[in-house]
Amino acid sequence: MVMDDRSVFFEVEALRADRSRPILSPASLEVHVRVIDHLAHGTGSNFIADEVLDTLAHGRVSTMAAIELSLAGWWRRLDGGYVIVDQELIAAMSHSPARRRFGAACRRLWKILNSETVIPL
Incomplete structure (x- = not known):
């Protein structure tokens, strides 16, 4: 089963929010998520x-993402x-699609909690 575009978007956003990872272009992250899903x-x-x-992914996009x-x-x-x-x-x-969505939701929540808009108690 191939990931739908919405799930890919959530995974890409979760990767972009993870400050422990290098900053990569959204196109590269999308290729990365689609390859791992495959x-x-x-x-x-x-x-x-x-x-x-x-x-x-299109040849030029996949080539740049791979680099x-x-x-x-x-x-x-x-x-x-x-x-x-x-x-x-x-x-x-x-894991299952439901578990992937739950994981992406947890990573988005982690991003929010670690942003500068939340004041720790």
Whole structure:
């Protein structure tokens, strides 16, 4: 089952809110989420072949995202594709759709609680 665009958006926003991660472009984060979703519900591995990557995003978009994600250390280039290093997100997205939505909601709440608009007690 492929993630709907709304779920992808929530995951991308959760990744953008995580200050422990490098700052990446929204397009790269979207490719990252779509690839992990494909792997979690397809092969179960953490390797994405170049040919499959180009079916998940337009060639130019996937190429730029792959470069950005590799520079950030989230992906590693191997002959014919990429190894996805982000085991935390792979594990989180390997669960049921309801659990993924719950996880994304928790990450959004964490973002709000750690923003400068909330005063700790």
